Amino acid sequence: DAGVIQSPRHEVTEMGQEVTLRCKPISGHNSLFWYRQTMMRGLELLIYFNNNVPIDDSGMPEDRFSAKMPNASFSTLKIQPSEPRDSAVYFCASSPPRGGTNEKLFFGSGTQLSVL
Amino acid sequence: DAKTTQPTSMDCAEGRAANLPCNHSTISGNEYVYWYRQIHSQGPQYIIHGLKNNETNEMASLIITEDRKSSTLILPHATLRDTAVYYCIVRVASAGTASKLTFGTGTRLQVTL
Numbered sequence: 001d002a003g004v005i006q007s008p009r010h011e012v013t014e015m016g017q018e019v020t021l022r023c024k025p026i027s028g029h030n031s032l033f034w035y036r037q038t039m040m041r042g043l044e045l046l047i048y049f050n051n052n053v054p055i056d057d058s059g060m061p062e063d064r065f066s067a068k069m070p071n072a073s074f075s076t077l078k079i080q081p082s083e084p085r086d087s088a089v090y091f092c093a094s095s096p097p098r099g100g101t102n103e104k105l106f107f108g109s110g111t112q113l114s115v116l
Numbered sequence: 117d118a119k120t121t122q123p124t125s126m127d128c129a130e131g132r133a134a135n136l137p138c139n140h141s142t143i144s145g146n147e148y149v150y151w152y153r154q155i156h157s158q159g160p161q162y163i164i165h166g167l168k169n170n171e172t173n174e175m176a177s178l179i180i181t182e183d184r185k186s187s188t189l190i191l192p193h194a195t196l197r198d199t200a201v202y203y204c205i206v207r208v209a210s211a212g213t214a215s216k217l218t219f220g221t222g223t224r225l226q227v228t229l
Contacts, residue, residue, distance in 0.1 A: 004159075028206070033217070035219075042219060042220070042221055043154075043160070043203075043219035044219075045216055045217070045218060045219075048216055055216075056216055060225070089157050091160075093159070093160075103148065103150065104162040104163055104165075105152075105160070105162060105205075105217055107158075107159025107160050107161070108159055108160055109158065110158075110159055
């Protein structure tokens, strides 16, 4: 299994531009999580989905952030317009249906976002 | 979810056991203790979890006190590759599908020669 796949690995953009981060969860997993990591704030949960439905988006910073999961094998996190304070590493994680191993989250390698 | 308290950093000599403590004095009866680690520049990695019994797998052992107010993660023979930030997380395991996992600041473990 290829694991959770995130793209791009690195993104450099200018303030005001739209940024789209992509995530392909592990096949068969039905929960997907988006996290953001900075030195100041550590790892923060932004939003998570169960069976493609957003369950908790209380961590999404503001209306500039949106996340979608159109099907079980793909999710996007969009920032529009981007700002320098959005610079961070964004991680996607997935977990399998409940049944012993549900508690494990499997993380991707992250997207390093720099907004200039 | 209950809060956890961990030391900011620890050192361990290679080949020795690394014992990482975690305090979770407000843990509820239906909350599990999870451990993840994050090696530099990588995504977090699951290590182990438990409810009240001690647990062991190929990576580590988890010792939970009888009152469940604290636990210790044990890496029996630490190697340089175990240098990472270790997160202790308390989380309700909900029925059906996943519940959210909230990370604290963790313990930075440095394994030295």
